[in-house]
Each structure stands twice: as C-alpha cells, then as structure tokens.
Amino acid sequence: MKENVFNKEAFIEDVKENVKNLYRKTLDEASQQEIFQAVSYTVKDVIIDDWLATQKAFDKQDPKMVYYMSMEFLMGRALGNNMINLKMYKEVKEALEEIGLNLDEIEDQEPDPALGNGGLGRLAACFMESLATLGYAAYGCGIRYRYGMFKQKIKDGFQVEVPDNWLKNGYPFELRRPEYSYEVKFGGYVRAEVTEEGKTRFIQENYQSVLAVPYDMPIVGYGNHVVDTLMIWDAEPMECFELDSFDKGDYHKAVEQENLARNLVEVLYPNDNHIAGKELRLKQQYFFVSASVQRALARYKKHHDDIHKLPEKVTFQLNDTHPTVAVAELMRILLDEEGLSWDEAWEITTKTCAYTNHTIMAEALEKWPIEIFSRLLPRIYQIVEEINRRFILQIQAEFPGDNGKVARMAIVYDGQVKMAHLAIAAGYSVNGVAKLHTEILKNEQLHDFYELFPQKFNNKTNGITQRRFLMHGDPLLADWVSEHIGNDWITNLAHIEKLAIYATDKKAQQEFMNIKYQNKLRLAKYIKEHNGIEVDPRSIFDVQVKRLHEYKRQLLNILHVMYLYNELKEHPDMDFYPRTFIFGAKAAAGYKNAKLTIKLINNVADVINNDRSINGKIKVVFIEDYRVSIAEWIFAAADVSEQISTASKEASGTGNMKFMLNGALTLGTMDGANVEIVEEVGKENAFIFGMSSDEVIAHERNRDYDPMQIFNSDQDIRKVLMQLINGFYSPNDPELFRDLYNSLLNTQCTQFADTYFILKDFRSYAEAQKRVMEAYKDEEGWAKSAILNIAHAGKFSSDRTIQEYVDDIWHLDKITVEV
Numbered sequence: 001m002k003e004n005v006f007n008k009e010a011f012i013e014d015v016k017e018n019v020k021n022l023y024r025k026t027l028d029e030a031s032q033q034e035i036f037q038a039v040s041y042t043v044k045d046v047i048i049d050d051w052l053a054t055q056k057a058f059d060k061q062d063p064k065m066v067y068y069m070s071m072e073f074l075m076g077r078a079l080g081n082n083m084i085n086l087k088m089y090k091e092v093k094e095a096l097e098e099i100g101l102n103l104d105e106i107e108d109q110e111p112d113p114a115l116g117n118g119g120l121g122r123l124a125a126c127f128m129e130s131l132a133t134l135g136y137a138a139y140g141c142g143i144r145y146r147y148g149m150f151k152q153k154i155k156d157g158f159q160v161e162v163p164d165n166w167l168k169n170g171y172p173f174e175l176r177r178p179e180y181s182y183e184v185k186f187g188g189y190v191r192a193e194v195t196e197e198g199k200t201r202f203i204q205e206n207y208q209s210v211l212a213v214p215y216d217m218p219i220v221g222y223g224n225h226v227v228d229t230l231m232i233w234d235a236e237p238m239e240c241f242e243l244d245s246f247d248k249g250d251y252h253k254a255v256e257q258e259n260l261a262r263n264l265v266e267v268l269y270p271n272d273n274h275i276a277g278k279e280l281r282l283k284q285q286y287f288f289v290s291a292s293v294q295r296a297l298a299r300y301k302k303h304h305d306d307i308h309k310l311p312e313k314v315t316f317q318l319n320d321t322h323p324t325v326a327v328a329e330l331m332r333i334l335l336d337e338e339g340l341s342w343d344e345a346w347e348i349t350t351k352t353c354a355y356t357n358h359t360i361m362a363e364a365l366e367k368w369p370i371e372i373f374s375r376l377l378p379r380i381y382q383i384v385e386e387i388n389r390r391f392i393l394q395i396q397a398e399f400p401g402d403n404g405k406v407a408r409m410a411i412v413y414d415g416q417v418k419m420a421h422l423a424i425a426a427g428y429s430v431n432g433v434a435k436l437h438t439e440i441l442k443n444e445q446l447h448d449f450y451e452l453f454p455q456k457f458n459n460k461t462n463g464i465t466q467r468r469f470l471m472h473g474d475p476l477l478a479d480w481v482s483e484h485i486g487n488d489w490i491t492n493l494a495h496i497e498k499l500a501i502y503a504t505d506k507k508a509q510q511e512f513m514n515i516k517y518q519n520k521l522r523l524a525k526y527i528k529e530h531n532g533i534e535v536d537p538r539s540i541f542d543v544q545v546k547r548l549h550e551y552k553r554q555l556l557n558i559l560h561v562m563y564l565y566n567e568l569k570e571h572p573d574m575d576f577y578p579r580t581f582i583f584g585a586k587a588a589a590g591y592k593n594a595k596l597t598i599k600l601i602n603n604v605a606d607v608i609n610n611d612r613s614i615n616g617k618i619k620v621v622f623i624e625d626y627r628v629s630i631a632e633w634i635f636a637a638a639d640v641s642e643q644i645s646t647a648s649k650e651a652s653g654t655g656n657m658k659f660m661l662n663g664a665l666t667l668g669t670m671d672g673a674n675v676e677i678v679e680e681v682g683k684e685n686a687f688i689f690g691m692s693s694d695e696v697i698a699h700e701r702n703r704d705y706d707p708m709q710i711f712n713s714d715q716d717i718r719k720v721l722m723q724l725i726n727g728f729y730s731p732n733d734p735e736l737f738r739d740l741y742n743s744l745l746n747t748q749c750t751q752f753a754d755t756y757f758i759l760k761d762f763r764s765y766a767e768a769q770k771r772v773m774e775a776y777k778d779e780e781g782w783a784k785s786a787i788l789n790i791a792h793a794g795k796f797s798s799d800r801t802i803q804e805y806v807d808d809i810w811h812l813d814k815i816t817v818e819v
C-alpha cells in the first residue's frame with residue numbers, strides 16, 4: 001500500500017492556488033476564514049482519491065454494508081480530524097507555521113456542524129469514524145438541517161437561543177449529489193386496484209411530494225485509505241411534473257408543495273430525551289428514511305438481482321426509534337414496487353432492520369397520534385396496521401388469555417402508533433447502550449418484549465473515538481502516551497493498558513500532572529477571554545458538561561456548591577482545597593426548569609466569584625455554547641468528571657468515557673456506563689456515591705420517598721433550599737427560583753416532589769466531594785489514579801463497540817483499499 005508521502009511545498013502551493021481561485025486573492029490578503037476554506041479544499045483533494053478508491057473497493061469486493069440511520073449526526077469540526085486520520089496533521093501544522101500561519105486559528109474558523117443534540121448524535125459520529133477506521137463499508141443516513149443545534153448566548157444569566165447558520169460560508173467538506181435524488185410522497189389517499197393477474201396493488205394518489213437531494217460528507221478512516229460516506233438529505237421542491245399530469249393548473253397545491261420542501265429540513269428539533277410530537281418531525285423522519293431506503297435498494301439492485309438476498313448485503317441500524325418508519329417503508333417498497341408477497345417482504349425486513357434503544361425515560365418514547373400518522377403517511381399506516389394485526393395474533397398465541405399483554409405490547413393502541421413496539425416487532429436485534437441499561441430494559445421497561453423475543457436482546461456498551469478525544473483534543477497527553485508505550489493505542493485502545501506500569505512512577509506522575517496543568521492553563525485562558533473570570537489553574541477543575549436535564553442533576557451539583565459556600569462563610573478557616581466548578585449545558589428551548597437551572601448556576605457564580613472574603617477558594621464558571629469543539633479542551637483540562645444522574649436514568653453516558661481517557665476521575669452514581677468504568681478502573685480510583693438503580697426503582701414502585709423528611713431533619717440542606725426562595729441569589733426577584741424549590745419540595749403534593757432524588761442523595765454526594773478534596777491533596781496518589789484511569793479506558797473505544805456490532809449484529813466484511 002502506498003503511504004501518503006506529504007510534500008510540504010506542494011501542499012502550500014495548493015493552498016495558494018485555492019485562495020487565488022476561490023477569492024482572487026493572495027495568501028496575505030486572505031482572511032482567516034478564506035484560508036480555512038482554502039486549506040480544507042486542499043485536504044479534500046487528498047480525501048477524494050481515497051474516497052474514489054473506497055467506492056471502487058466496494059464495487060469489486062461487494063461487502064455487506066451497514067446503513068446507520070439517524071436523525072442526528074453531531075460531527076463536530078472536520079478539518080483537524082481529517083488531517084489526523086490522513087496522518088498529515090503535524091506536517092501541515094509545520095508547513096503552515098513556516099509561512100506564518102497558525103493551524104489552531106485556522107481550525108477555529110470552521111463552524112461546528114451540530115446536526116445533533118447530544119449523546120445520541122455524537123455516538124453516531126463516533127461510530128462512523130470507527131467504521132471507516134476498522135475498514136467496514138458504511139453509510140450514515142441523516143438530514144442536512146439548514147440550522148443545526150442552536151447557539152447558546154447567556155444574557156443576564158439566562159439562556160438565549162440563536163439560530164446556527166452553519167452553512168453561511170459554504171461547507172467545504174460536502175458534495176451535492178443530485179444524480180442520486182429521490183421523490184418522497186406525503187398525504188393523499190390510497191387506492192386499491194386489481195391487476196390483470198388478479199393481484200391487488202395499492203396506489204397513493206393526490207399526494208404532495210418533495211425531492212430528496214443527498215449531500216455526501218467523507219468519513220476518513222485512520223491511516224487506511226478507507227473513506228466512508230455520511231449522506232445527509234436536503235429537500236427541494238419537485239419540478240412540478242406531477243402537477244402537469246394530474247392537477248394541471250392547481251396553483252395552490254404547487255405553492256404548498258414548495259413550502260413543504262422549504263420547511264422540511266429547516267431546523268433540528270433541539271430536544272433530547274423528550275418528544276415534542278410535532279407533525280413536522282414525523283415528516284422529517286419519513287423524508288430521510290424513505291430517501292435512504294430508496295438509495296440503499298437502488299445500490300443493491302445495481303449489483304444484485306435477487307431481492308430476497310438483501311439481508312446478505314445490507315443491514316439498517318435504527319438509531320433509536322426516530323427512523324423506525326424504515327420498517328414500514330421497506331415493506332412498502334418490497335410489496336408495492338417489487339411485487340413480493342407479505343411473507344416474503346416480512347422475511348426480508350425482519351432480517352435487515354435492527355434497533356438501538358437509548359433511554360428509559362418515559363417522556364422520550366415516541367408515540368404518534370393515529371390521526372397525524374395516517375393522514376401524513378396513508379400507505380405506510382396501512383402497512384403498520386397489518387404488522388400490528390399479525391403481531392397481536394402472535395402475542396395471543398404465545399400468551400393466551402392475557403389481555404394485559406396485548407394492551408401493553410400492541411403497536412397501534414389507544415389512538416397511537418408506538419414506534420418502539422414497531423422497532424422491536426420488526427427488528428432482528430434490540431440493543432441497549434450499557435450493561436445496566438440493557439438489564440433494565442430486559443427486566444423492567446421492555447420486559448414483556450423480552451419474554452416474547454429473548455434472543456433479540458443484546459447489549460452494546462457505547463464508546464468514543466480516541467482519535468478525536470485524545471489525539472486531537474489533548475495532543476500533549478497523546479504524545480506523552482505514545483512516548484511511553486508506542487502508538488498502537490491509536491487503532492487499538494486496549495493497548496493503552498501498558499500505561500498502567502507508569503502509574504506509580506514518580507517521574508511519569510510529575511509529567512502527567514504537568515500536562516494536565518498545561519491543559520488547565522489553556523482552558524483558564526479561554527475562560528478569562530469568554531467569561532472574564534480568573535480561575536486558578538492550580539485549583540481542582542471539577543466539571544459537569546452535558547445537556548441540561550433534571551435527571552442529570554446539575555441542580556444537585558449547584559446546590560452542593562451553595563452548601564460549600566455556606567460552610568466556607570461560616571468557618572473561614574476550615575480545611576479547604578481551592579475548587580473551580582465548571583458547567584456547560586444547553587437546555588431545550590421549552591424546558592422551564594432546565595433553563596432556570598442555568599440561571600441559578602449563573603447567579604450563584606456571580607455571588608461567589610465576587611465575594612472577596614473567600615479569597616477565590618471557590619469559582620463557578622458557566623461556559624457558554626457548550627459544543628464538540630470546546631468539549632475537546634474541557635475534557636483535557638478536567639480533574640473531576642461529574643456523572644451524577646439519578647441511578648437507572650442515564651442509559652450510558654459517553655462524556656464519562658471522554659473524561660476518563662483524559663485522566664479525570666469520575667465522581668458519580670452507579671448509573672449507565674459509570675458502572676463499567678468503575679469495573680475497569682476499580683472503585684478506589686473513582687468517587688462513587690448515592691442510591692443504586694435497584695433502590696431508585698424500588699422507591700418509584702413503592703412511592704415511599706418523602707423529601708420533606710430530609711428538609712425537616714437536615715439544617716444545612718434546609719438553609720440551601722431557603723436560599724432558593726429568600727432572594728439570597730436573586731435579591732431583585734426573590735421568587736425567581738421558586739419553581740426549582742417546588743420541584744424538590746412541593747408541599748401540596750409530596751409524591752411528585754424531588755422525582756430525581758436530589759435531597760436523598762445530597763449527603764452522600766457531599767461526602768464524596770469531601771473525599772475528592774482529600775484525595776487531591778495527595779498529588780502522587782491523584783496522579784496514580786488519573787494514570788490508571790487512562791490505562792483502563794481501553795474498553796471505551798468506539799472501535800471496540802463497532803467490532804461488537806459487527807460480530808453480533810451486522811456481520812460485515814472488511815474491505816481493503818489499494819491506492
């Protein structure tokens with residue numbers, strides 16, 4: 001295999017050419033944004049050859065491929081990671097430096113493509129990168145939202161949402177592919193027609209349609225010349241040819257159709273773990289799913305003539321229920337367009353689709369009112385009804401006389417279409433995203449389905465890509481790791497275990513702490529520039545960054561900060577190690593308590609940061625617009641990783657893994673993948689607290705938890721809670737935080753108070769925080785634990801996760817790309 005031999009001069013020449021052709025400028029006249037574009041096009045030139053070669057390899061080697069269907073791909077910036085995976089990052093950095101350009105500054109010009117909310121979307125991005133790196137043929141299928149996740153501004157402590165116009169300067173790493181466009185139909189009605197052979201055909205009529213046009217983005221594998229493809233669909237108006245034949249002169253309909261195309265992909269719904277149930281969202285789902293399934297089948301048929309063998313070459317992985325309508329769309333195409341019988345079509349569909357569950361939160365389970373579903377997708381609804389009819393027969397045959405089962409398991413019930421039930425009935429695999437999560441699915445939430453289909457259920461613990469979250473985000477640490485154990489870890493993270501022998505090596509400990517200090521300086525500088533707050537890089541950086549959600553309990557964290565501050569004011573000479581509490585989080589735009597928690601964090605920050613009497617011992621920082629690019633720096637700078645969700649609620653978490661890989665210690669509950677992190681690194685190298693998931697589930701079942709008892713018996717907690725409603729942190733509006741207080745202590749209705757057990761876990765959390773402080777004072781002990789965390793992070797590579805998907809679910813063939 002030919003290695004990419006990097007030629008500095010040629011690269012720089014190419015950049016200059018691009019600046020000239022794109023902007024009619026010389027390099028020194030060009031802006032940083034223009035230089036970013038020019039460098040990106042130069043890098044894209046390199047990628048294109050591998051991309052072509054990969055497609056050739058697909059054609060020749062005919063591997064089985066996965067279509068990873070996801071409403072969200074939270075890719076983060078591409079330029080830096082593409083260069084890393086092309087193994088040219090350092091060379092380009094040097095070459096640019098020689099002509100007076102700074103690569104960090106250039107990378108900083110790229111908008112973060114934020115076509116996702118949080119964990120689920122970022123997981124999809126990590127999976128694509130691992131698929132390419134491991135040499136598997138994969139397509140990511142998603143939506144090219146005109147506006148991604150909103151940008152967050154903090155004004156007077158409140159979150160303000162600003163549209164994310166990520167395409168405004170043009171995005172250099174995408175390729176429009178109009179030749180692969182497909183029509184997608186909505187609405188109208190279904191007419192049944194009997195053919196000459198006596199078969200019934202179903203024809204959708206009087207529908208509106210849009211043209212789905214794909215944009216391809218390259219997914220570059222690490223050092224293997226494999227370039228997979230993320231295809232994201234844009235919606236364009238149809239060229240009205242349908243109107244010519246059918247509704248000639250229907251001006252109104254033409255306008256409607258055009259509006260449909262315009263609105264369809266306008267914006268990503270900014271909710272995580274919560275369903276808004278909007279009709280437009282169902283349209284988005286069917287739109288990208290229909291187009292993707294059509295493209296997948298067209299590709300298959302180009303190379304194969306027996307549609308019955310589709311499952312030998314194609315698998316559709318459904319990232320949560322959002323793309324589950326794929327099941328019915330595949331059935332529709334097989335029945336109505338390929339002319340197969342129901343049994344043939346079902347046989348193929350149930351060997352092709354597999355489903356991943358990402359949450360047990362009830363409010364995140366997708367259900368569509370029949371009225372909306374059947375009006376928008378009339379033919380798809382008929383098919384879902386028939387799947388449901390047969391599924392109910394199966395339930396009744398398996399559990400005769402148990403009507404509860406039908407009520408709980410039916411796909412269409414109570415006026416609603418239940419997407420998870422459809423995904424499980426039709427999928428050949430159902431997986432959770434961490435061991436504990438999968439157990440809860442089997443034993444609690446999906447227990448009925450587990451009894452019916454035990455063989456479908458399996459676990460795939462999430463992972464993250466070390467190429468982005470160590471090599472790119474933390475280059476000092478990455479180089480240090482390589483100096484000690486070589487660089488096998490880059491493509492096989494299990495090898496990072498070899499670092500363990502350095503955990504007790506004094507020199508290594510010093511070097512590690514020094515690297516952490518450099519990363520803290522980098523973040524402190526950013527905080528000074530963006531927040532105007534001085535933070536001490538020698539203080540403990542205690543970090544909670546993730547979406548804002550009540551179950552993630554940012555409120556527990558900030559209440560504890562309020563408590564610590566009270567303690568410090570009361571006992572100024574108490575034993576205390578300086579702490580910097582760092583938060584970053586976006587709240588869904590309509591989520592009141594989440595937004596109020598952001599305001600609380602900012603108000604607490606204001607009071608504490610400006611109280612000179614505590615000598616800067618506590619600082620609180622809320623980082624505005626938390627996103628992938630700044631996340632990379634935050635993980636690198638963290639000492640403590642806050643993973644404090646109510647046990648049983650966080651399906652996995654992936655931030656926890658990114659912190660671990662960067663040598664931060666976990667302060668967390670036994671929830672999600674924290675359980676497996678502790679299993680790998682040992683309880684003594686983490687700070688675990690709080691109720692177990694079994695305890696939480698038992699309290700929920702028995703409804704026997706009363707936060708008022710805790711309020712009445714614990715005066716420190718009482719003092720903190722009173723500060724929420726006595727104006728201590730909001731003198732001009734003492735009632736401001738009343739809703740947060742009520743969420744913890746609703747005096748009218750104690751049963752619905754503190755649903756996330758914040759007061760219940762408070763003492764145990766505070767005690768764990770004390771252990772953190774004690775541990776940090778012992779610098780050598782801390783460094784040892786941190787190094788052991790890195791050394792035991794091997795399991796949490798998304799390469800490992802993907803290999804498990806391949807072995808147990810997808811059964812893909814590896815490809816090799818010759819260049």
Ligand code: F55
Nearest residue numbers: 117119120272273358433650651652653654
């Ligand atoms: C987005 C939209 C809807 Cl409608 C529902 C959920 C989401 C979403 O973003 N969910 C999400 O991020 N779930 C997370 O998935 C991660 C990857 O598996 C898990 O690590 C995490 O625990 C889970 O909350």
